[in-house]
Amino acid sequence: MAASLRLLLRRAVRHSYRNATDTAACRSLRPGCFSGPSPCCCFSDAAADxxxxxxxxxxxxxxxxxxxxxxxENVAQNYDVxxxxxxxxxxxxxxxxxxxxxxxxPGARLLDVAGGTGDIAFRFMDYIRSQQGRKRRRAARAMQTPSWQEIANNYSTEDExxxxxxxxxxxxxxxxMLKVGQQKARSTSTTAGLSWVVGDAEELPFDDNQFDLYTIAFGIRNVTHIDQALQEALRVLKPGGRFLCLEFSKVTNPVLARLYDAYSFQMIPVLGEVIAGDWKSYQYLVESIRKFPDQEDFKGMIEEAGFYCVQYHNLTGGVVALHSGFKL
Ligand SMILES: C[S@@+](CC[C@H](N)C(=O)[O-])C[C@H]1O[C@@H](n2cnc3c(N)ncnc32)[C@H](O)[C@@H]1O
Incomplete structure (x- = not known):
């Protein structure tokens, strides 16, 4: 009930500032909107229409x-392949x-937004299990005298x-996309600890300060208002929680950039057509990558949203960047 009320209130405020018609109105509704050197996004031509x-x-x-x-919806069934x-x-x-x-x-609570077929969540649970296995082996090595059976008995309940x-x-x-993920979880018997929620990154259906970790992998470039999604990430994280984002980014090496462009525009839609019978969706995926802010600009957006210690690592020469920041 409280969560629904908060959601309604947030929607109303957002609606007001998106529809603000003069500078003063916008300033009062959206403090800080004019603090940067660039013109206010609310009054740019793009925002006007x-x-x-x-x-x-x-x-x-x-x-x-x-x-x-x-x-x-079109790509869901073939997404993993x-x-x-x-x-x-x-x-x-x-x-x-x-x-x-x-x-x-172990014990961490993850929210994987734009989680699709669950790749990040499955990896997260696997990683936790391997951490527990390592812990168990270390503890077993430390306990020299009891029998293996006793060691196993001691630690199995704790691990569970x-x-x-x-x-x-x-x-x-x-x-x-979620349906495909749930089917995977059932077919691999890895449903424990996982839940699947339909929700918009811009208006997450969760209360404040709920999660230790927030991830979004190859999802944020699809969101209409990236700033709003970042605000929501900050809201649902606990103080001390971490935001991590994997996204396609700007290739730094010019030779690699040319090869990458040729591959993306000439091969990916063809693969989409051959494997999934869908050229257009894969054309969009390639184009959306080129429209996404580069590493430094995106870092600035994360900082502007209120995250601290924001940094990024380039992967595969900047084809992908991994950004991270903390809520303090
Ligand atoms: C490229 S897939 C990434 C899936 C998964 N994270 C992965 O790495 O395999 C992008 C996902 O973003 C989701 N998405 C797009 N806009 C969204 C939004 N506003 N809120 C939540 N999810 C969104 C899509 O439905 C899709 O599942």
Whole structure:
């Protein structure tokens, strides 16, 4: 009830500032809006007619979310296969790197936004289990005298309790993507600790200060108001919680950049057509990558949202960047 009321209030405030018609009104509703050197986003031409980009196309803001929904509805069934095909399996290494940097401990509570078919959440639970296994082996080595049976008895109950405490919530706007993830969880018997929630990154259906970790992998470039999604990430994280984002970014080496461009524009839509019978969705994916802010600009946006100690690592020469920041 309280969460729904808060959600309604937030929606009303956001609606007011998006519809503010003069500078004073906007300032009062959205303090800090004019603090930067660049013109206020509320009064830029783009905001005046509230248009945004969908790949290389300019579309009304309301239309972008619908189109993005359609893209992922279309690709859901082939999403995992296409991910492997398009990245030659390298997306797995990027996601492993995310886990390595996150280094979650048993008991941590993760919110994976735009979580799609659950890759990050599955990795998170695996990582926690391997941490527990390591802990168990270390403890077993320390206990020299008891029998192996006694050691196993001692630690199995403790581990079960801990693994139940660790939780990963996969939140995505698209039911079809979540459905595929849930099927994977059931078919691999890895449902424990996982929950699947339909929700918009811009208006998360969670109370404040709920999560230790917030991740968004290859999702934020699809969101219409990135600043709003970052504000929501900050809100739902506990103080001390960490924000981590994997996203396609700007390739730093000019030779690699040319090769990457040629591969993206000439190969990926073709792969989309051959494997999934869907050229257009994959054309959008490639174009949306080019419209996303580069590493430094995105770092600035995360800082502006209120995160501290923001830093990023380039992966594969900047094809992907891993940004991270803390809520203090
Ligand atoms: C490229 S997929 C990434 C899926 C997964 N994170 C991964 O790394 O494999 C992008 C996901 O973002 C979701 N998405 C797009 N806009 C969203 C929004 N506003 N809120 C939540 N999820 C959104 C899509 O439905 C899709 O599942």
């Amino acid at each position: 509230r248009s945004t980009h969908f790949g290389f196309e300019t579309v009304p803001e309301e239309e972008k979310a619908k189109r993005v929904y359609k893209v992922f 296409m991910n492997d095909a398009m990245s030659l399996g390298i997306h797995r290494l990027w996601k492993d790197m995310l886990m390595h940097v996150m280094h979650p401990q 309790a801990e693994s139940h405490e660790s939780q990963a919530v996969v939140c995505d706007i698209n039911k079809e």
